[in-house]
Amino acid sequence: MNQYANESIISSKTESEVNVIESNQVEKAKNNDQTQNDTDEYAAGNNLVNYAIYDELPYLYWLYSIDGFGRKTILVLETLLGSAKTIYHLPENDLKWLLNERQLRDFTGSRKRWDISGEYQKLKEKGIRFYPYAHPDYPATLRKIPDPPAAIYVRGRLPDPARRTVAVIGTRKCSGYGSTMAGQLGKALAQAQIQVVSGMARGIDGIGQRAVVEAGGRTFAVLGCGVDVSYPPENRRLYDRIMERGGILSEYTPGTMPKAQLFPPRNRLISGLSEAVIVVEAREKSGTMITVDMALEQGKDVYAIPGRLVDGLSGGCNRLIKQGAGVILSAEEFIWELGIQPHPDPAAADMAAELRKPENTEKLSPEERKVDGFLDYNPQSLSYFAACCPEIPLCRLTRILISLCLHDRAEQIGAGFYCRKS
Amino acid sequence: MFATVTSGAILGIQSYQVQVEVNASGGLPCFSMVGYLAGEVREAGERVRVALRNTGISMPPLHITVNLSPAHIRKEGTAFDLPIAVGVLIAMGELPEKSAGDMLIIGELGLDGAVKRVNGILPIVLAAAKRGCRRFLVPAVNAREAAAIPQADVCGVSSLQEVLLYLTADETERQHIFPYLKPDSSRSDKINEVPVPGNRQEEIDFAEIIGQESAKRAAIIATAGFHHLLLIGPPGTGKTMIAKRIPTILPPLTPEESLEVSSIYSIAGQLPSVPALLTGRPFLNPHYTVTEQALAGGGKLPMPGLVSLAHRGVLFMDELPECRQSVIEILRQPIEDKKVNIARVQGSFTYPADFLFIGAMNPCPCGYFPDQEKCGCSRRTIHRYLSRISGPILDRIDLCAEVMRMEAECLQAGRPGLSSREMRQRVEAARQIQADRFRGTAYSFNSDIRLKDMQQYCSLGKKETAMMRKVLEKMDVSARAYHRILKVARTIADLEESQDIKEEHLLEAVYYRMNDGKYWR
Numbered sequence: 001m002n003q004y005a006n007e008s009i010i011s012s013k014t015e016s017e018v019n020v021i022e023s024n025q026v027e028k029a030k031n032n033d034q035t036q037n038d039t040d041e042y043a044a045g046n047n048l049v050n051y052a053i054y055d056e057l058p059y060l061y062w063l064y065s066i067d068g069f070g071r072k073t074i075l076v077l078e079t080l081l082g083s084a085k086t087i088y089h090l091p092e093n094d095l096k097w098l099l100n101e102r103q104l105r106d107f108t109g110s111r112k113r114w115d116i117s118g119e120y121q122k123l124k125e126k127g128i129r130f131y132p133y134a135h136p137d138y139p140a141t142l143r144k145i146p147d148p149p150a151a152i153y154v155r156g157r158l159p160d161p162a163r164r165t166v167a168v169i170g171t172r173k174c175s176g177y178g179s180t181m182a183g184q185l186g187k188a189l190a191q192a193q194i195q196v197v198s199g200m201a202r203g204i205d206g207i208g209q210r211a212v213v214e215a216g217g218r219t220f221a222v223l224g225c226g227v228d229v230s231y232p233p234e235n236r237r238l239y240d241r242i243m244e245r246g247g248i249l250s251e252y253t254p255g256t257m258p259k260a261q262l263f264p265p266r267n268r269l270i271s272g273l274s275e276a277v278i279v280v281e282a283r284e285k286s287g288t289m290i291t292v293d294m295a296l297e298q299g300k301d302v303y304a305i306p307g308r309l310v311d312g313l314s315g316g317c318n319r320l321i322k323q324g325a326g327v328i329l330s331a332e333e334f335i336w337e338l339g340i341q342p343h344p345d346p347a348a349a350d351m352a353a354e355l356r357k358p359e360n361t362e363k364l365s366p367e368e369r370k371v372d373g374f375l376d377y378n379p380q381s382l383s384y385f386a387a388c389c390p391e392i393p394l395c396r397l398t399r400i401l402i403s404l405c406l407h408d409r410a411e412q413i414g415a416g417f418y419c420r421k422s
Numbered sequence: 423m424f425a426t427v428t429s430g431a432i433l434g435i436q437s438y439q440v441q442v443e444v445n446a447s448g449g450l451p452c453f454s455m456v457g458y459l460a461g462e463v464r465e466a467g468e469r470v471r472v473a474l475r476n477t478g479i480s481m482p483p484l485h486i487t488v489n490l491s492p493a494h495i496r497k498e499g500t501a502f503d504l505p506i507a508v509g510v511l512i513a514m515g516e517l518p519e520k521s522a523g524d525m526l527i528i529g530e531l532g533l534d535g536a537v538k539r540v541n542g543i544l545p546i547v548l549a550a551a552k553r554g555c556r557r558f559l560v561p562a563v564n565a566r567e568a569a570a571i572p573q574a575d576v577c578g579v580s581s582l583q584e585v586l587l588y589l590t591a592d593e594t595e596r597q598h599i600f601p602y603l604k605p606d607s608s609r610s611d612k613i614n615e616v617p618v619p620g621n622r623q624e625e626i627d628f629a630e631i632i633g634q635e636s637a638k639r640a641a642i643i644a645t646a647g648f649h650h651l652l653l654i655g656p657p658g659t660g661k662t663m664i665a666k667r668i669p670t671i672l673p674p675l676t677p678e679e680s681l682e683v684s685s686i687y688s689i690a691g692q693l694p695s696v697p698a699l700l701t702g703r704p705f706l707n708p709h710y711t712v713t714e715q716a717l718a719g720g721g722k723l724p725m726p727g728l729v730s731l732a733h734r735g736v737l738f739m740d741e742l743p744e745c746r747q748s749v750i751e752i753l754r755q756p757i758e759d760k761k762v763n764i765a766r767v768q769g770s771f772t773y774p775a776d777f778l779f780i781g782a783m784n785p786c787p788c789g790y791f792p793d794q795e796k797c798g799c800s801r802r803t804i805h806r807y808l809s810r811i812s813g814p815i816l817d818r819i820d821l822c823a824e825v826m827r828m829e830a831e832c833l834q835a836g837r838p839g840l841s842s843r844e845m846r847q848r849v850e851a852a853r854q855i856q857a858d859r860f861r862g863t864a865y866s867f868n869s870d871i872r873l874k875d876m877q878q879y880c881s882l883g884k885k886e887t888a889m890m891r892k893v894l895e896k897m898d899v900s901a902r903a904y905h906r907i908l909k910v911a912r913t914i915a916d917l918e919e920s921q922d923i924k925e926e927h928l929l930e931a932v933y934y935r936m937n938d939g940k941y942w943r
């Protein structure tokens with residue numbers, strides 16, 4: 001019973017804080033670039049900020065980093081004792097009333113080992129920013145979700161609250177179609193100055209974010225591990241570029257290694273940071289659909305890119321559309337729906353039109369044009385093309401396919417598999 | 423009394439002459455053997471003594487010393503039993519002094535005096551015949567093998583009794599008792615009908631493979647220009663079937679090649695006694711658990727490994743990424759130099775290893791990539807799987823062909839494809855063009871062309887050069903791969919009897935160069 005009482009105290013306290021901080025956010029949005037300067041410096045110029053929080057940061061960092069301390073325990077401590085600094089300096093005897101034996105052991109052990117200012121300094125040197133819930137820069141959008149993280153760690157910067165933010169998510173093992181669509185979407189959103197949030201995972205997430213970075217847009221990756229751990233390893237370069245162009249975010253203490261159970265909770269942050277979630281490609285039962293559930297719980301808009309009915313990878317998207325999700329037929333139209341740009345000319349807005357590139361086929365020979373017509377975003381084998389064009393002998397078919405590659409029409413995917421180049 | 427008998431032995435692939443010197447004198451009776459001998463050679467003394475007694479000759483109490491000269495090379499094997507026995511008999515005075523002169527004797531003895539089979543007869547006889555030796559006394563089981571050398575007068579014996587009979591007889595009687603074997607004159611007619619052990623190629627034909635046209639095309643190009651080939655495809659699509667049929671489209675072994683290959687098999691002890699010479703192309707298909715030693719050749723005095731047994735034939739490695747990395751890396755030298763060097767305490771041994779390498783693998787561990795509906799492999803697993811075949815090996819494989827899963831209706835439609843005969847005709851025509859082109863040079867195939875001669879043999883026109891520049895830019899092709907593509911294009915041009923390498927030849931060569939580019943990274 002006692003615990004529940006505590007929680008209600010907390011929530012009433014935090015709500016009042018939210019109001020103060022939101023007014024800060026508005027002011028801050030005007031001079032956004034300044035936010036990127038050292039927080040301490042920035043805080044000195046802002047009278048509305050509770051200075052005490054900056055003294056608290058090193059202690060909070062310690063408190064949140066104690067192994068074996070769950071969020072509930074921390075909440076109890078914070079509610080009863082107020083500041084992390086007080087908790088840190090509390091004599092062991094007083095803690096006996098609050099913590100069980102194991103927790104006490106973890107607590108005192110950690111207190112002995114931890115160098116409060118040194119560790120926080122190290123964090124700063126690594127370029128990791130630490131935003132506990134009470135911090136004025138803690139993203140306002142996250143305060144509104146049902147289960148906000150106690151603190152978030154950031155490498156790079158936080159999403160700009162003055163800009164529109166959208167999540168682009170999807171399966172890790174995507175088809176050629178999915179990767180093409182994610183790429184197109186990422187590029188278009190970047191050009192419309194929309195910030196893109198995703199999980200930097202393999203497949204759709206990474207492809208979408210890469211497209212944003214390449215188009216010069218801003219993108220933010222929410223990781224299921226510490227912000228200083230680049231996972232998956234093959235996205236190392238992308239990690240660096242996201243850090244330059246946007247930010248890497250995580251609610252987990254730096255150094256936390258990726259674990260399967262850490263990923264579903266981070267999905268709530270991906271949807272929490274965005275106003276809309278776009279599902280590019282997802283199976284009916286998948287991690288992506290967990291994110292969608294969280295987005296719906298948080299009251300966010302969900303959009304899906306339609307796929308073919310036979311395609312299991314689009315099953316989740318089609319199901320969402322059936323359930324009433326927004327349908328994305330073109331990135332421009334979606335951007336218009338957000339109210340950012342005027343309604344696009346329907347002809348120009350056809351997302352697939354550019355990909356079909358009909359104007360380029362003039363250079364092709366009649367046979368090449370015929371094979372080109374059979375190219376698809378899903379890779380097809382040589383025998384498929386041979387069956388489609390039985391009059392073309394096989395050795396000529398191989399030459400045509402390579403020729404199409406040279407004309408930027410086709411692309412080799414696996415041994416003997418070709419798909420349309422995006 | 424002193425006696426000397428000529429014999430021979432094998433060191434690596436080379437054969438050398440061994441003089442068996444026997445001295446019998448008075449003194450403390452004993453039988454001692456010297457000359458850097460391995461255990462089994464030392465045991466020869468015991469075998470000789472018992473075999474002589476069981477043939478009816480008792481050894482008088484003499485001090486007998488046997489030396490195998492040259493004494494600085496380690497002797498192994500049991501082939502010295504018979505020459506030692508003959509040497510002892512001469513030294514004892516049982517045989518006339520000159521009876522074994524101008525004759526090479528070789529064979530293992532049983533305790534009952536039987537003369538048994540030994541390995542490596544063919545190269546020993548070949549080398550001795552080149553040195554001028556004409557007469558050979560060999561085990562009857564090996565006689566056919568030795569008789570494959572036309573200059574050799576071969577007498578096959580099956581017991582010590584027969585040896586005594588032969589050596590005591592005069593020249594005319596000898597001819598009468600043991601007529602010399604001559605090379606099998608009917609051999610040339612039977613070419614390609616005699617399979618290498620375990621390889622019954624006469625029963626198989628490419629016509630049995632339905633579809634898979636691109637893999638067949640790649641097989642033709644590979645055999646025509648001697649380009650190594652990698653077959654990629656899901657399990658159960660016929661990669662092994664295709665590889666097994668590649669020897670059927672290779673031209674038959676020439677007599678010189680046959681002698682070369684048979685010599686290696688003789689050393690390895692894998693030559694069938696009848697018929698003596700191999701005429702079919704070897705096809706070796708080691709399991710992927712094969713060890714480095716088995717592949718390259720192993721032993722204190724190394725025996726030829728699989729790469730050498732595949733000399734002038736095909737080495738097929740199925741499930742290539744499942745092989746141990748070190749095993750795959752061993753293939754580097756033979757593929758590049760067409761021989762394999764093995765260093766041992768005894769010295770460095772070189773075996774020929776000029777084989778056509780055919781590898782087979784799945785596109786990913788589960789075999790279904792890039793079909794996302796079926797493939798359960800992550801990008802990373804696929805990458806790890808592919809990267810087990812290292813860059814240097816991939817670089818040396820010029821051709822890469824996909825083997826597709828055939829749909830049921832396709833298999834039932836059963837439109838027969840190209841037959842081995844048709845394919846071989848095309849291969850032979852292309853090889854003839856190459857033979858004419860490379861007459862008087864060190865090359866025999868397009869794949870041999872070295873960088874310095876690329877300009878001469880693989881020059882491109884303006885249009886073709888421009889196209890290749892585009893290929894280099896767009897398709898992520900390395901400089902080394904570029905030259906490989908040109909060589910394959912040369913072979914394709916030869917297959918189509920075109921003097922110049924044209925755009926279409928280059929395009930097709932690029933198609934079969936799948937092992938480059940991003941699929942592998």
